[in-house]
Amino acid sequence: MTWDDISVWQWQQLQMLHIKRDKDSTDLDLSVKALCILKNYTESEVDSFSINRLKTELKSIEFIANSQPEAKPVDVIKVNGRKYRCIYDIRNLPTARYLETKFFANDVAFNLHRIGASMVSPIKFTWKGFKLCKYDASKHESYANDLLEAKFVEVYGSVVFFCQVFKNLIENSKDYLKVEEKNQKIIEQLQEAFLTNLDGFIKLPSLQNTKKLA
Secondary structure (H helix, E strand, O other): OOHHHOEHHHHHHHHHHHHOOOOOOOHHHHHHHHHHHHHOOOHHHHHOOOHHHHHHHHHOOOHHHHOOOOOOOOOEEEEOOEEEEEOOOHHHOOHHHHHHHHHHHHHOHHHHHHHHHOOEEEEEEEOOEEEEOOOOHHHHHHHHHHHHOOEHHHHHHHHHHHHHHHHHHHHOHHHHOOOOHHHHHHHHHHHHHHHHHHHHHHOOOOOOOOOOOO
């Protein structure tokens, strides 16, 4: 198993382990819970493992404590038999989608799938081949739920890249962003909020060490 095998949902659950860690829980307790998340075991199943098997299983997930994901942006995210095109040029996104991103940026880790859903458009297969469909705001939650099951490294990498592009364009908005006068106030408010929180937005929290095996 590697970072490439971890979904957005699994990564969020790993984060939650540390946020809600009981003061009496041990490193081994935390490692077993992480194992259950990553390999879809129940704690009862893990309890039935022999010592040797438990060591082998925990060894296979050590990478979450000893390495950082090497995430890179992708053009297309594939999940559940569906495809989503990542739209990195925010000049091609309506103002409403900026506002979605601003709202979800208040809790980056647990809104990662929702932020991702605000920067994609679905791709459908037709008799003429694959077609980029218009973004449907009413289906945002559906897109986000799909991205929960997508590869973490792809969604993470794409969102980080989107944020970097967003930051650069915001900082040079007078030159690059051409918006209607009625939208200017909204854009200005978004610039202030986004630039204030961008460092935290890009630097997603890393996992603490799980049980180190001998």
